[in-house]
Amino acid sequence: MSAQVQYSEFGGPEVLSYVEVPMPSAPADGVVVETRAVGVNPIDSKLRSGARASSPLTAPRVPGSDASGVVVAVGAGVTDWVTGDQVVLRGAHGTYATHVIASAAQLVRKPAGVGWDEAAAIGVPASTAYQALRTLGVEVGSVVLIHAGSGAVGQAAIQFARNWGATVVATGGERNQARMGELGAIPVEYGPGLLQNIRAAAPGPIDIVLDAAGTDEALEASFALVADRSKIGTVVVGARAAELGIQAWAGGNPLPLTAEEQALRAEAYGVTLELMELGDFEVEIGARYPLSAAAEAQRASMSGEHRGKIILDPSA
Structure with missing residues (x-):
């Protein structure tokens, strides 16, 4: 089984729920990534609360766009990635999960010298x-x-x-x-x-x-x-x-x-990971929470009680 955090109505952190879901399958043009760390961003709380406009909620929605992990399934049409590849997700959706479907274009290779938390924190x-x-x-x-x-x-x-x-x-x-x-x-x-x-x-x-x-x-x-x-x-x-x-x-x-601005944001991932591996860029991790405690993590993010990046641990 897989698990994810989702919400079916706009509101405070209490609308988030941790649920078990079937293991996803890789689409022909995509992969499944088993997450090792998930980044929490202020925009996650703004979208969940309805403070930032988004499309109507017609089905449960999974927050998050930043994560790092390992490719565990590959679609038939994907040639550049194989199972076991360590990756950072770029511009993904629904990363508050143990397993995330992503397109090949949303993957950036994670250098061996960059930790899971740090990789998930840069997005x-x-x-x-x-x-x-x-x-x-x-x-x-x-x-x-x-x-x-x-x-x-x-x-x-x-x-x-x-x-x-x-x-x-x-x-x-x-x-x-x-x-x-x-x-x-x-x-x-x-x-x-x-x-x-x-x-x-x-x-x-x-x-x-x-x-x-x-x-x-x-x-x-x-x-x-x-x-x-x-x-x-x-x-x-x-x-x-x-x-x-x-x-x-x-x-x-x-x-x-x-x-042009979108291209610059995409370019930033490779540049940042290279600088991190060289020791010329660092990420401060402020706190780690289990994925099941995403509501608590978002409360902490909104309060500003931690300096640095808040990370969710999918294995906890």
Whole structure:
């Protein structure tokens, strides 16, 4: 048997249930992946609650898009993958499960030197950060301000920008200052006088802003520091992007990702895994929960009680 977490109505974490289901079969053009680790993302809770619009619920829905695992069944039309291959799922659906059906195009090979948890953790955060920074034009010599630098997207963004030769200033809470500094950013604490504190930490011009916080304080500081609003991007308040005159990618933005942006997000997986194997990129795992405790994991994700990525363990 296989198992999955599903919901049949929108609501709080309590609508999630852990159920046993028949073992899936591989379609002709796809595979079945036995998951080893599943990544929990804020979007999972937003979709489950109905806070983020999605299609009507006409059947039980399984959350999740990030996971790592082993190919255990291969469709007759698949030639590039075999059983036993260790993979990362890219843009998959319904990954809160012990077994997931995926197309061959949704698989990325997992390097042997990258752990299951870390591989499952990169998907949404790393691809979002990579695409956003590439779209904003970060390059050698850029000075980049990242709001919410200690979150999963923020930590990924700090590391990409530093690897590309940029100077990074990152904002975050008091308890997260050391972590942002470890990753190579100049840390600035949230609170009164944020704009002045950023200017004190980085007296020169700021070229680019990536907002993963979405607070009025963060946005106002960004506008004061960067006159060209096309160089300011958000991944959390996309619904306000047109009104504010800034760029946005998902985060409630009614405009879908362009083909180029989608390609960048796909490219991010291979780039990130290679950097991880070389020791030039790291993922902070905040907590692990059994797959059957997905409701508890989503509550923790929404509360922000853990810094770093929350992982579900399908074997527990």
